[in-house]
Amino acid sequence: MIRLIEKGVYLFNGNALVEDVEKKGLTAVNEEIQAAGMKPLERLPEDRESAAGGTIAANIIAAHNVSGTKNNYRIRFDSLASHDITYVGIIQTAIASGMKRFPIPYVMTNCHNSLCAVGGTINEDDHLFGLSAAKRYGGEFVPAHLAVIHSYVREMMSGCGRMILGSDSHTRYGALGTMGVGEGGPELVKQLVGRTYDFPRADVVAVYLTGAPRPGIGPQDVALAIIGAVFKNGFVKNKVMEFVGPGVSNLPVEFRSGIDVMTTETACWTSVWRTDERVEEYFHIHGRPEAYKRLEPAAAAWYDAAIVVELDKVKPMIALPFHPSNVYTIEELNANPYEILKRVEEDARSKLENPELKLNLTEKISKEGKIRVDQGIIAGCSGGTFDNVVAAAQILRGGSVGNGEFSLSVYPGSQPAMLELIGNGSVGALMEAGAVVKTAFCGPCFGAGDTPSNHGFSIRHTTRNFPNREGSKPGEGQISSVALMDARSIAATAANGGVLTSAERYGELLHDEPYKFRGDLYEKKVYHGFGKADDSQELIYGPNIRPWPKVYPLADNLLLKMASVITDPVTTTDELIPSGETSSLRSNPLKLAEFALSRKDPLYVGRAKAAQALEDDRRAAVEGGVPVRGEAEKLLVSAGMADSAAQTAIGSVIFAVKPGDGSAREQAASSQRVLGGQANFAEEYATKRYRSNLINWGMIPFITDSADRDKFKAGEWLLILDIRAAIESGAEEVGARLIGPGGEGKKISLKMPGLTKDDRAIILAGCLMNFYANENK
Structure with missing residues (x-):
């Protein structure tokens, strides 16, 4: 399913991944190349350094790197993105640092503090501050509930060959040929005051995809399989993951994006995919055909390492507490539930500061040996995509999530996606089955909203299952558990009354639904202010917004x-x-x-x-x-x-x-x-x-x-x-x-x-x- 190649490899014509080229010699290399249906080489590549410049990533970075050297990047990004947990502090810091205008497009979304979780006016005060800043400094402002940050950027700001910096770790748009980098706010401040993002040369790792997923397999399954193989050994830490190979063409664009957003959990620096006609169609549907260009590696490209993924061998996966890398196949978990869940409980005991707290996951095993789940969530930039929600609806159409403890909530990633899902009947099918469909919101991904009960077990197509990410408070004696799964298997579990179930059981129900997009919804509500800065606009400060306290220079x-x-x-x-x-x-x-x-x-x-x-x-x-x-x-x-x-x-x-x-x-x-x-x-x-x-x-x-x-x-x-x-x-x-x-x-x-x-x-x-x-x- 997953094979890691630690030493470097060549990729020829984007299709043939060959190891040990110099050792094998021209004849043996050509045998492999011809087996892949390609013409033989006349000679082997002369040097690796030139071939390393043939990756997609190397070319995009070179176009944004102003350092003059390949070994140390000084990058200027094409655009910036923040949400309402981060943009107030970023703008305040940028003002203190001398910013007068937003020099590049900067979008502020409102998808984290959308609910008034602590009462009072402070969330909406932040939103008013953001809108006033967009007007004063020339920014883009997306009102609450209209889109989660990464859905909006994919839909409206991505473009082949671009680089985007975001103040959220899941800033990933590689499936659309855009290298997204997630960083802390000060790195965005540097861009806002005309400085660069500095980083030493990053290795580029080929993620070589072959085959096609079987029915019932979704993007989260592929992503979790990769994360499980590379996180603990640091295989791609601070590196670029470049998705190539014949298997890419077998994946819809939204499927690719679902894998791509989860590359953050591998600890890589950024990611990018080769692009094709499917990506071209995506941009055409979004009314931005100029954003497309074909991105392919050079005829002979050198990668510092490689991950080979056989898509046809990926099975439905589950990541158990407390990390996306703690992965098992659902089949394996259902075959050995007590042994595996007991191991997770023991591991949790060493991580939770309160020794009296227990996950009690083994109590979820019925007398028949089945694992019962309390809650399912499909949400955000990873779960709430058009394709995922369609698939969940196809599995649940005509069924029921039941009227017991199990509940299912679905959050489409954007209002345009929601409208199309209403139009094609997906939202109706989910609601008729007993699911609750909600607006675009990132809360379930970071512990705000849909917190399960104490000792509850929640399965989620979101990005993380760290301790407390589901909203529990161990310090106050409250603890619940989150496992990551694909939307398809979450829907399968819902259809089976909350018993943990692989979507392969319902694979015959799944079929493609035409992807559509209603961008006019954004035109009606999004404030587009780039290039229209207005010095007369006063910033609107709510009572909770406070400047940074004075910080002193380093002492002797x-x-x-x-x-x-x-x-x-x-x-x-x-x-x-x-x-x-x-x-x-x-x-x-x-x-x-x-x-x-x-x-x-x-x-x-x-x-x-x-x-x-x-x-x-x-x-x-x-x-x-x-x-x-x-x-x-x-x-x-x-x-x-x-x-x-x-x-x-x-x-x-x-x-x-x-x-x-x-x-x-x-x-x-x-x-x-x-x-x-x-x-x-x-x-x-x-x-x-x-x-x-x-x-x-x-x-x-x-x-x-x-x-x-x-x-x-x-x-x-x-x-x-x-x-x-x-x-x-x-x-x-x-x-x-x-x-x-x-x-x-x-x-x-x-x-x-x-x-x-x-x-x-x-x-x-x-x-x-x-x-x-x-x-x-």
Whole structure:
């Protein structure tokens, strides 16, 4: 089904994937090429470097890279995209950084804070701010319930050969020939003030598709099979996934997009697919024929690695808690339910901070050995596509989801899709079967809306099943479970009364339905302001919208409290800053920061604020020209820094083995920063996105040795001398000394690999806003 090729491979004429070309020689290579129905080569490629420039990704990147070198990218994107969890902070930061106009198209959608989950006016206040900003600076504004962010961008902004930067991790439009990159807000700020996105050369991995899916197999099945094969071994981490091979032509465009959006869960950097007549038809249907051009690899293209996917061998899949890579076939799970679910329960016990909480998944197994499900959700940019909803309706037409505990909710990804699904009878068939059809909303993907009951088991065609992503609150004794599945198998489970069922059972009911699009709905409601900036438009600030608090430049020395020590193998951004009900607070940095690490380490905020209070006392004394007194003085004396109080900032730091998997939300870093965070310690960073967020908020992304893990104790202190000088000099390593009862005098080495000149300048300034403000003086 999935085969990984770790060494590089050649792809000839987009069709023949050949390993060990130089070793095999021309004759053997031509035998493979001719077996694929192609003409033999006259000679082998002369060098890999030239052939590496023949990938689709290499050509798109080259057209956007202004660095002048292939090894270090400085990219200018064609357009930007944000939703209502992120755009307020981005715009506020850009204003503080000197922005006067949106220099490129910037779309703001309203698909995350669409429900007033916490009461009050703050969600709609953010939306009014976004519309006023679109008018003042020349942006695109998509009102709430009209489309989820990635559905809108696919429909209205994608184009073959383009690059789009979004402040959401699932910014993926590769199936439409568009390289989408999901990053934290500060990276969008850089584009808004005319700067570049900087990244070292990324390897390109061929995803070589063969065959065609069997009836009942959907895009989520293919995606989960790939994620299960590559995530844990980091096979594509920070790389480009380029989908090629004869199997691409056997997939409808929406099927391709359903696979593509899930590439985020592999930890890759971005993705792109070869394009064909089906993509051309898609753009024609959307009234944008000029957005199409054929994208193919060169006649001989070199890839740094490859993933071979036999589509005809993919089976219906399920990803069990707590990660999209925890995959099994539904067939395998149904054959061994107790063994597998027991294993998941035991693994969960090690991840949940409350040892009394249990998933109780084995209780979902009936006396007959069947797995009973409580809830099904088909939603968002991955599940709510036209094709997926049509397929679910075909399976459920004339049936019933039942009137017991099981429920089914369906959220089409956009209003134009909804209208066509009403027109072709799909919405009616779903509603007649007892499903609830709702408007375009991302909530089920990040824990807002459709939260199952305590110990409930929900199957979802959404993007993630991290802890708390379904909305449960382990810290308050509430826990439920989410498994990821394809819409087809979710519908099959619904048709079978909530008993976990593979869609292969209903494969004969599935057939293609013509795809249509009603773009006139957007023309009636979307504000199209690019190129129409109006300085007379005042920004509308609601009472919850607050500016970023003042951030100070990096001090000469740092005295840091270990505010949290997390030894889990991976720490997600959802654990660093919870999703769900806190989303409405994301326009208020100080209020949001109160929730930092709340579901992973409830003591973190108190420890960080205690350190921050000492720093406030120290800074007030220094700026007032008086000696430091009280607890701050005692701390400085214990560290041997009494004579250097003016040069030694007090702050906090967290340690996590591998932090940052998941969302691009900058608040995972900024919430630490506004609480006085100065750095992170990690053995490895899970994503480039999170590391960039740390840097852009002036926090040093230190790397520590695994042997030092046991030296870190929450609540204790450590001292880093001459850190400012080290950053200025380009040093990649500094020493630190642990202070306190448990680690008195112990020394550790802190590494700072890969910091660019700009990274160091931002850290020295204290954050990206300070960096730009300094330049504008």
